[in-house]
Amino acid sequence: MKLIAFLAILSLASTACAFDVSSSNPALGDKVTLTGTANPGQKVDFQTSFQMDLPVNSGKYEYVANGVDIPQKPNQFAVTATGIKDLNVGVKIGIWISKGFTATNGVATVSHSDVPPGRYDLKVFGEAVDGGRSVNLKVAAETAVNADTAGRYSLDIDTSGIPSGAYKIEGAGETKIIQVGGVEEAPKVEEKTAPASPSTPVASTETGSGYSGSPSGKETVANSVPQKTTENASGGQNMSSSQPPAGQEKGFIGWLQDSLQGILG
Amino acid sequence: MRPAVLMFIIFCVSGALAQNYNNYTLPTYPSMSGGWLALGGANDVLMPHINLKMPEGNWTYPYDYYPVFARNQNVTGTFFGTSRTAGSTIGVIVLKLDTSSFQEALRELYKTEAFDRVEPTGFKSITLNGTGIGHFSINCLTSGLYVLLVVDLKKLSVLSALPMFATDDEISVESPDIAAKGETLKVKIKVLQGQRNISRMYGAAIVSLETYRAASINTSSNGLKDKMTSVISLGNKSLKLVGEPKISQTIVDQILPILPDDSALAMAESNKTESEMYLIHDGDWKPGRYVLTCGVYSNNGLGGIRQKIIEMV
Numbered sequence: 269m270k271l272i273a274f275l276a277i278l279s280l281a282s283t284a285c286a287f288d289v290s291s292s293n294p295a296l297g298d299k300v301t302l303t304g305t306a307n308p309g310q311k312v313d314f315q316t317s318f319q320m321d322l323p324v325n326s327g328k329y330e331y332v333a334n335g336v337d338i339p340q341k342p343n344q345f346a347v348t349a350t351g352i353k354d355l356n357v358g359v360k361i362g363i364w365i366s367k368g369f370t371a372t373n374g375v376a377t378v379s380h381s382d383v384p385p386g387r388y389d390l391k392v393f394g395e396a397v398d399g400g401r402s403v404n405l406k407v408a409a410e411t412a413v414n415a416d417t418a419g420r421y422s423l424d425i426d427t428s429g430i431p432s433g434a435y436k437i438e439g440a441g442e443t444k445i446i447q448v449g450g451v452e453e454a455p456k457v458e459e460k461t462a463p464a465s466p467s468t469p470v471a472s473t474e475t476g477s478g479y480s481g482s483p484s485g486k487e488t489v490a491n492s493v494p495q496k497t498t499e500n501a502s503g504g505q506n507m508s509s510s511q512p513p514a515g516q517e518k519g520f521i522g523w524l525q526d527s528l529q530g531i532l533g
Numbered sequence: 534m535r536p537a538v539l540m541f542i543i544f545c546v547s548g549a550l551a552q553n554y555n556n557y558t559l560p561t562y563p564s565m566s567g568g569w570l571a572l573g574g575a576n577d578v579l580m581p582h583i584n585l586k587m588p589e590g591n592w593t594y595p596y597d598y599y600p601v602f603a604r605n606q607n608v609t610g611t612f613f614g615t616s617r618t619a620g621s622t623i624g625v626i627v628l629k630l631d632t633s634s635f636q637e638a639l640r641e642l643y644k645t646e647a648f649d650r651v652e653p654t655g656f657k658s659i660t661l662n663g664t665g666i667g668h669f670s671i672n673c674l675t676s677g678l679y680v681l682l683v684v685d686l687k688k689l690s691v692l693s694a695l696p697m698f699a700t701d702d703e704i705s706v707e708s709p710d711i712a713a714k715g716e717t718l719k720v721k722i723k724v725l726q727g728q729r730n731i732s733r734m735y736g737a738a739i740v741s742l743e744t745y746r747a748a749s750i751n752t753s754s755n756g757l758k759d760k761m762t763s764v765i766s767l768g769n770k771s772l773k774l775v776g777e778p779k780i781s782q783t784i785v786d787q788i789l790p791i792l793p794d795d796s797a798l799a800m801a802e803s804n805k806t807e808s809e810m811y812l813i814h815d816g817d818w819k820p821g822r823y824v825l826t827c828g829v830y831s832n833n834g835l836g837g838i839r840q841k842i843i844e845m846v
């Protein structure tokens with residue numbers, strides 16, 4: 269789920285002009301810099317999504333990632349799990365904070381915007397639907413950068429903590445794919461159809477470089493070898509285009525505010 | 534806390550002899566001169582120590598626990614006066630505090646010195662018996678934060694005071710009593726008599742008992758909101774807030790880092806009257822006793838709050 273951060277930055281889609289990527293084959297933990305030009309002061313949005321299939325053991329699934337780097341604000345993230353009874357997402361911000369969601373028709377989504385930048389440990393877990401062998405986990409992210417007075421912009425992406433593999437970056441009307449963590453298998457991108465309904469497993473663009481067990485990053489996956497896939501840009505599971513999912517809701521801070529205000533009167 | 538104790542008693546020793554409410558302070562010792570206030574049937578909740586230093590006077594809450602009542606629950610209690618107050622008539626007043634502004638709430642509290650300017654939520658006039666003891670019962674309260682005052686009706690002075698919460702519903706908490714390090718702690722919260730088919734937020738927090746007991750909030754003010762300072766202390770970490778301590782994302786962001794590593798939060802939202810959540814704890818938590826605090830909130834207000842002790846092994 270460092271992916272989250274990474275994805276947020278990686279999938280850049282927007283209105284600006286073309287952008288450049290400092291490296292198309294960064295090692296895990298390397299910094300990748302996106303640069304480009306736009307109108308002076310223009311906000312350039314970037315979007316990305318990423319998904320993987322998690323195995324189910326004893327009816328449960330789990331995904332853990334350590335040291336995920338959350339980029340600058342504004343940022344927005346969404347995690348969608350398919351084939352589940354419930355979805356629990358934990359973030360370690362000094363302490364562990366977790367939030368649970370009940371699935372509707374086997375699908376649950378959690379989203380959050382303007383997460384304070386920083387490095388976090390993440391954990392996604394819960395119960396799969398009865399008889400399910402795998403759970404599809406999709407992470408979508410979005411961030412933005414402002415061009416300077418000369419119209420130049422630059423965005424750094426920290427790749428530590430994310431799974432190795434091919435990532436699609438969308439922005440400025442352009443899509444680029446980079447291979448993070450070395451080329452264990454040649455990355456390839458093939459398109460599949462977009463999701464039809466919440467109860468239908470989300471189809472996606474897959475990379476040939478499957479997510480092979482414990483990735484070379486800090487990420488670990490309990491008891492299993494999940495498969496990672498990269499979302500098709502046009503097929504679109506990004507934050508701005510996804511339909512309101514079952515179980516989606518406001519973030520922890522909002523809840524805490526409400527709760528404390530409730531407690532206080 | 535103290536789950537075996539159904540009768541939660543908080544002895545609130547106020548200025549039994551105080552002549553001026555501005556100087557009213559809750560001492561930290563049980564006064565032999567009377568002024569004790571005992572509440573029955575409340576759910577006791579451990580809270581941080583709160584100290585207020587205001588132009589109107591200083592206020593210290595000397596006890597670990599705060600009484601919490603459910604909406605449909607009558608507030609019953611006993612006032613233990615002195616022999617000198619035997620046979621006299623006292624008033625038991627319940628005021629709901631306007632908590633939209635922390636400072637205004639405090640002023641409202643202090644304003645009670647002039648009782649004609651406040652409209653009590655509840656009022657009972659009782660006559661103390663020959664030993665200065667009187668029992669009272671106040672009808673159900675809506676959810677919110679209240680202060681209960683015992684007043685000498687002749688002198689219009691406060692004999693005893695106590696803050697208390699009222700919640701919309703009662704809740705129950707199911708969790709293991711013992712947790713192993715590194716294991717996720719499953720918590721199930723049930724709303725016992727609440728309204729059905731409304732959206733509720735369920736929350737759980739776990740903090741070591743040692744940390745919880747040492748937590749404190751010290752607030753001081755010269756009367757101006759922007760000059761108010763609050764220091765929140767948790768363990769060996771503290772946070773200083775300037776200005777009125779309104780709940781905001783900024784403040785929450787500031788508080789999260791000072792929470793000790795051996796604590797965790799969990800939450801869930803549901804339209805049902807129960808929900809499960811998981812508190813994640815790392816393997817480096819110290820063995821010992823931890824306070825599990827669970828709460829439920831809806832648009833109607835605080836739906837319930839309850840605590841229990843978890844033993845970490």
